[in-house]
Amino acid sequence: MKLIARLLREPLFHFLAIGGLIFLLFGALAGPRPGPTDTIVVGPERIEQLATGFQSVWRRPPSDDELRAMIDDFVREEVYYREALALGLDRNDTVVRRRLRQKMEFLTDTAADLLEPAAGELEAYFAANEQAYRSGPRLALEQIYLGEAPRPDSITYSLSALRSDPVTDPSALGERTLLPARLGLSTSDAIDGVFGQGFFGRLAELPPGIWAGPVKSAYGVHLVHILESLPARTPPLEEVRNTVMRDWKAAKALEIRELHYARLREGFVVEIRGADTPGVENR
Helix, strand or coil: CHHHHHHHHCHHHHHHHHHHHHHHHHHHHHCCCCCCCCCCCCCHHHHHHHHHHHHHHHCCCCCHHHHHHHHHHHHHHHHHHHHHHHCCCCCCCHHHHHHHHHHHHHHHHHHHHCCCCCCCHHHHHHHHCHHHHCECCEEEEEEEEEECCCCHHHHHHHHHHHHHCCCCCHHHCCCCCCCCCEEEEEEHHHHHHHHCCCHHHHHCCCCCCCEEEEEECCCCEEEEEEEEEECCECCCHHHHHHHHHHHHHHHHHHHHHHHHHHHHHCCCCCCCCCCCCCCCCCC
């Protein structure tokens, strides 16, 4: 009994159970395999499926003529499908093979979407991947563009004027530019994207709350006023729980996919003949 209880708590057992249910459900919804090639059965379930699909798109049920047209189109598709299988057109077709693989992987991934983490599991996942959710430092600033190569006395005059008289209009100093005069709290990538690579790193060395500089950007020289500075931080789990849950399920989907493939792979003997690539062998 202890072994059974431990097995029921094992996440791997849950993966296999849910995956099995998904495959059984898909098999039931897909209906029976095609019968004899001269018989095509369009039953009530298929007709309801066609009508439901129409209503989901057009927000109304199909008319009799529209439903009849959809049934005719389904029959046409089925005829071509069966004839294509009879001719072997599905074999050695990269597009068909890839699509079937995607459908198989979709079924295993769906199993992960139904999972819920056990007690402490999401917290452990968050702790192991904490760096992925850490937000970098951010700065808010205003800047004055002094040109590509301003004279030293011009830099000194502008900086002195800004520091000695806080009401000095920054727009009255410097040169005209399309660069923004002010940026709200922004990440290093955002600021470097505006002013050029490395600009954020130079700003981090400036004292906050006063005009400082000169600071060189990809466009020239600036005086900068750091308005607000926020350090890098790791948010608490509750703040990013939805994102962590999504990432956890994605990781579980990959785990289930690989587990399912490994189980299927055990049923095959692979022979690689005439391979000249070093390290490639039968397995």
